[in-house]
Amino acid sequence: MILKAENITKSFSNGQRILTVLRGIDFELPEGEIVTIMGPSGSGKSTLLNILGTLDKPTAGDLKINDLDISRLRDRELADLRNRTIGFVFQFHHLLPEFSALENILIPSLIPRKNSNLADRALELLDYVGLTEWKDHYPSELSGGEKLRVAVLRSLINRPQIVLADEPTGNLDMANASNLIQLFIGINRDFKQSLVITTHNPEVADIGHRQFEIVAGKLIQRNS
Amino acid sequence: MKFSLLIAKRFMLGGRGSGASRFTGWIAIIGLAVGCFALIVSVAVLNGFEARVTDKVVGFEGDLRLTARDPAIDLIEIAAALQGTGLVQSYMPFMERKALVINDFDDSRMVTVKAVDFSKITSFYKLGVDSISNNNSVLMGLLVSQRMNAIPGDRVKLISPIDMPLGFGLPRMLRLPIAATFRAEVLDYDDRMLFISLPAGRQLFVRKTAIDGIDLRFGDQQFPEEARTRIEAVVPTGVEVRSWAELHSGLFSAMRMEKVGAIMVLSLIILVASFNLTSTLALVTYQKVREIGILRTMGVTRPGIRRILLIQGLIIGGLGAACGLIISSALVLLQQKTGIIPLPTEIYIIDSLPMILYLQDIIIIPLIAFSLIILGSLIAGNRATLIQPKEAVQMEK
Ligand SMILES: Nc1ncnc2c1ncn2[C@@H]1O[C@H](COP(=O)(O)OP(=O)(O)OP(=O)(O)O)[C@@H](O)[C@H]1O
Ligand SMILES: [Mg+2]
Numbered sequence: 001m002i003l004k005a006e007n008i009t010k011s012f013s014n015g016q017r018i019l020t021v022l023r024g025i026d027f028e029l030p031e032g033e034i035v036t037i038m039g040p041s042g043s044g045k046s047t048l049l050n051i052l053g054t055l056d057k058p059t060a061g062d063l064k065i066n067d068l069d070i071s072r073l074r075d076r077e078l079a080d081l082r083n084r085t086i087g088f089v090f091q092f093h094h095l096l097p098e099f100s101a102l103e104n105i106l107i108p109s110l111i112p113r114k115n116s117n118l119a120d121r122a123l124e125l126l127d128y129v130g131l132t133e134w135k136d137h138y139p140s141e142l143s144g145g146e147k148l149r150v151a152v153l154r155s156l157i158n159r160p161q162i163v164l165a166d167e168p169t170g171n172l173d174m175a176n177a178s179n180l181i182q183l184f185i186g187i188n189r190d191f192k193q194s195l196v197i198t199t200h201n202p203e204v205a206d207i208g209h210r211q212f213e214i215v216a217g218k219l220i221q222r223n224s
Numbered sequence: 225m226k227f228s229l230l231i232a233k234r235f236m237l238g239g240r241g242s243g244a245s246r247f248t249g250w251i252a253i254i255g256l257a258v259g260c261f262a263l264i265v266s267v268a269v270l271n272g273f274e275a276r277v278t279d280k281v282v283g284f285e286g287d288l289r290l291t292a293r294d295p296a297i298d299l300i301e302i303a304a305a306l307q308g309t310g311l312v313q314s315y316m317p318f319m320e321r322k323a324l325v326i327n328d329f330d331d332s333r334m335v336t337v338k339a340v341d342f343s344k345i346t347s348f349y350k351l352g353v354d355s356i357s358n359n360n361s362v363l364m365g366l367l368v369s370q371r372m373n374a375i376p377g378d379r380v381k382l383i384s385p386i387d388m389p390l391g392f393g394l395p396r397m398l399r400l401p402i403a404a405t406f407r408a409e410v411l412d413y414d415d416r417m418l419f420i421s422l423p424a425g426r427q428l429f430v431r432k433t434a435i436d437g438i439d440l441r442f443g444d445q446q447f448p449e450e451a452r453t454r455i456e457a458v459v460p461t462g463v464e465v466r467s468w469a470e471l472h473s474g475l476f477s478a479m480r481m482e483k484v485g486a487i488m489v490l491s492l493i494i495l496v497a498s499f500n501l502t503s504t505l506a507l508v509t510y511q512k513v514r515e516i517g518i519l520r521t522m523g524v525t526r527p528g529i530r531r532i533l534l535i536q537g538l539i540i541g542g543l544g545a546a547c548g549l550i551i552s553s554a555l556v557l558l559q560q561k562t563g564i565i566p567l568p569t570e571i572y573i574i575d576s577l578p579m580i581l582y583l584q585d586i587i588i589i590p591l592i593a594f595s596l597i598i599l600g601s602l603i604a605g606n607r608a609t610l611i612q613p614k615e616a617v618q619m620e621k
Pocket of ligand 1: 013014019021040042043044045046047048
């Protein structure tokens with residue numbers, strides 16, 4: 001099991017009121033699986049994904065990644081874990097505008113002190129999604145769909161065990177969305193990539209080996 | 225480090241599509257340049273004037289002064305021995321005492337009379353007087369002579385009130401012609417000093433049994449501090465060695481304080497400019513919240529974010545400081561070579577603004593500038609580490 005979450009609870013306090021978004025979620029992610037999570041706006045999808053991605057801490061509950069207790073890690077170890085084990089894709093591509101497509105893909109590989117040159121891998125990935133010709137384009141010179149595909153490649157460059165995608169198609173038209181869906185299916189099939197994807201889009205939800213919905217702070221499986 | 229530098233360069237002044245931080249960035253650069261320029265130039269000018277004063281004082285008194293606590297010590301023998309070893313180029317024994325100078329109209333003035341070896345006087349002291357032929361004469365400060373209404377050739381009376389010989393009721397008096405007048409151009413020497421020859425001094429200061437001290441002049445190749453320690457090592461106990469700085473400690477420390485004060489006050493310009501740098505970097509941070517957040521999700525640590533801003537601050541601040549330091553140093557060099565900045569000679573005696581930079585200034589001033597630049601950048605860098613990645617990544621494009 002790459003990732004194991006037990007009894008995750010998350011509350012926010014806005015002044016007087018305490019809002020409990022997640023109420024005791026148990027979740028496991030085996031290698032090579034696509035998990036999709038649906039749920040109405042405000043149900044806590046992003047909150048859960050942030051916790052799974054170590055960007056946020058649960059109010060209660062345990063999270064283990066590769067049997068490592070996340071709550072025990074220090075800032076620098078967490079950063080290292082995120083760099084090597086987790087890839088993020090967001091609704092807004094969040095590419096760095098000052099870097100070309102190729103450079104953007106390479107950025108995670110440059111962060112560790114001892115980094116290896118992954119330029120060849122980045123080019124292969126660009127080729128994989130058919131964006132080789134766009135490698136030197138800056139984000140402002142790419143379409144929304146292209147930007148998102150580059151962002152997905154960026155999340156893959158360090159061969160992370162987990163890719164977390166928060167509403168990746170939320171900002172795309174139908175054609176680009178299905179393009180991205182095909183990409184997710186492809187990387188899962190070709191690279192045995194584990195994926196956790198939150199979405200409002202039923203088509204995206206359908207690609208999950210397991211498909212969940214957050215209802216009243218609980219994670220409920222929709223398929224079997 | 226390489227990575228931080230890469231990001232810092234690309235995010236420079238807000239990276240693509242920036243405007244505001246580019247503007248404040250230039251203001252910070254100009255501020256730092258002005259601060260460093262002002263600091264270098266003022267310190268150079270203060271150094272220049274200090275060197276002039278030192279030069280004049282040393283010219284008038286010699287590099288070191290030996291005095292004996294015990295009159296039995298033969299200072300002349302010690303000085304001759306020092307000259308023999310080459311530590312000292314020349315020496316001048318002297319007697320010194322307050323005396324009254326009186327002209328033909330019975331105007332009188334209290335002055336300091338220094339009795340020295342007249343055969344060496346014009347070569348040992350820089351008085352602007354070529355030579356003195358008459359051993360039995362007075363060399364008079366220009367202002368004293370003006371106040372006494374006396375010109376070279378006139379005779380004046382010298383009376384030493386302390387030196388009353390036993391039995392007689394009247395103090396010693398000499399009547400001597402004025403051989404020449406001198407201009408020391410420093411302190412109030414011109415207004416209160418007279419030189420007479422040692423034999424005349426012995427006649428006037430009958431109560432003195434020995435010379436008061438010896439002025440020493442180093443050889444040209446000597447480092448003053450080194451020569452001084454070596455001299456101190458060889459002179460017998462009971463002989464005091466003092467430099468001009470110790471003899472005029474008030475003047476010396478005033479000049480030091482002036483310099484310290486100038487550095488502190490002008491450093492405030494750099495401090496304010498560093499705060500400009502802080503706000504520029506804060507603006508960059510604000511423009512780059514999303515990117516900083518995304519970098520954090522990709523595994524950049526908080527110190528890593530701080531480092532990116534620090535590097536950017538050092539590049540921007542370094543540019544400003546370097547401009548200021550280079551332009552001002554070039555100006556100092558130019559002034560030293562050509563003297564293009566003039567001074568009104570009637571007031572300052574010298575015709576161009578003296579400017580000198582010492583190694584210590586060239587080290588200390590950039591050190592001050594870069595400390596403040598680092599301080600300013602770290603303040604901004606620390607703020608940037610507070611960015612929460614989970615909030616930053618929710619921000620819309
Ligand atoms: N930092 C916070 N402080 C207070 N409340 C928060 C905070 N973050 C999230 N919430 C609340 O938690 C709830 C879940 O938010 P979350 O962003 O996880 O929803 P979501 O399922 O991702 O919604 P969407 O589909 O619109 O993205 C919302 O009601 C939100 O207002
Ligand atoms: Mg969300």
